[in-house]
Amino acid sequence: MARTTRSIPLLGALVLSACVQPPHNATPTQTQVLAAQPVSLVGAETTEQIFSGESMDPYVLALRATVWGYPLVRAAQLRVKATQPEHPFSQRPATLATAPLNRLGRARALADPKTRIGVAPNNDTLYVLAFLDTDEGPFLLRTPDFGARYYTFQFGEADSSTQYSYGQSTHGAKLPQIAVVAPKYMGPIPRGALVVRSRQRYMMIAGRILVNGEADLPAVHALQDRIELDRWLGPDRIEKAPVTAQRVLPGGLVADPEPFDFLSDLGAVLQDWLPMPQDAKIIAPLARIGLTRENGFLPSLLDEAERNAVERGVTDGFAVIRAKTANLGELSRGWSTSFAGSRFGGDYLLRAAVAMDQIYVNDKDEALYPVAHFDGDGAALDGRKDYVICFAKNQLPPVGAFWSITMYYAKGFLVPNSMQRYSIGDRTPGIRYGADGSLRIYVQSENPGPGREANWLPAPREGFMLMMRLYRPLPPAAKGQWHPPAIMPVEEVDPAACPAG
Secondary structure, eight states, X not given: OOOOOOOOOOBTTBOOOOOOOOOTTOOTTTOOOOOOOOOOOTTOXXXXXXXXXXXXXXXXXXXXXXXXXXXXXXXHHXXXXXXXXXXXXXXXXXTOOOOSTTSOEEOOSOOOTTOOSSSSOOSSEEEEEEEEEGGGOOEEEEOOOOTTSOEEEEEEOTTSOEEEXXXXXXXXXXXXXXXXXXXXXXXXXXXXXXXXXXXXXEEEEEEEEEOOSGGGHHHHHHHHTTOEEEEEEETTEEEOOOOOOOOOOTTOSOSSOOHHHHHHHHHHHHTTXXXXXXXXXHHGGGGGGTEETTTEEOGGGSOHHHHHHHHHHHHHHHHHHHHHTTOSSEEETTEEEOSSTTOOTTOHHHHHHHHHHHTTOOOTTTEEOOEESBOTTSOBOBTTSOEEEEEOTTOSOOEEEEEEEEEEETTSOBOOOTTOOOEEETTOTTOOBOTTSOEEEEEESSOOOTTXXXXXXXXXXXXXXXXXXXXXXXXXXXXXXXXXXXXXXXXGOOTTTSOOO
């Protein structure tokens, strides 16, 4: 059976297809059909380049499925890892706030290098965490009076975005009770409750409570113990929701799965998915590569050439996402800052890149997350070099709550070191400022020596990344008028411009 071919639109400077016209006097029996050059989107830098125009090319569809679907798969993987469907009530490490589905977990210790759920965990707050099957709701969240302590509760959607975030910034010391309901729920809700309506069946609740050192942990534990999450049945009627079954993700829960494993996971996620209007035009054509909401992913429907094209599309999709992580928005002095926060709109590439580097970031009004993979000269950060971050006087991060810089391996995990220091910031004990109010931070693998150790952020002897957290960013940061200083090789720093303190 002959297959109808369709042209692929030209996207920017990317040459997506080529064809050879037969001689004008050729007859059908004389015409040599020459294969088109392979389609390639590996250099795409924007959502528009990837998704512009219609295509039924298996390679293009696989790449689009990867960019669009990567955050859905990562969010689902995080939910499964956290809730452990096969052993939901097994004991968790103290640094993890994970718990069975529909239950609230509480981390009792700050994240450390053994924390391997999600990427880029923070080392500033203790978490409370829940993944909900909203079909079993409504759920009712009740929280204590936090006084002057910083806290926030984020309600993360199943595509890794966030539409609702409440805390000190919105309600001061005390939140009203919050009702979490399913997408199509139309029943009663508790009187006076804030309503959070999930867009999909599954939703994440992540509460963050500021910790000021080890001695502060008991006070935070006491607050955590007064946070309650139950299924609401009516006035004065609550109960624990059942731990419901979850669809198996067949890909093995790895961050960089093989192409067909990734599509199998995406197929499983789609079987529980409620497509938004903008999703439909992306999902429907995926049937061409054996991916549907009804049946998941069926690679047996593809012939060998199609399988090869699909594998290449997924691989190139991962590469496009990875490249985007180096520039999440505005790039300044080696730091990349997304001012979209966790509200991505139709920017699927940005959503995927944030999911790869820093999944489930807070809303932009709650926190900004400048990320650095490069130094001020544009070279990749590497712990075999010594660096300095120099904040000139009056140029410290402008925040209403707190700021920190956290060290990660290139893949987003905390780095072990002799000091057990994983982040540094305005609450670091003993941090030393220059006589003029400036601040030097030493980023290197070896101890910088007496007098400088208090300002040392230990690095691994390999490639690494840094993430700055600006909680409750003030207008200069929120509006992009302030940017972090460059991370410079120590030999390039002018001592007069940045006194050592």
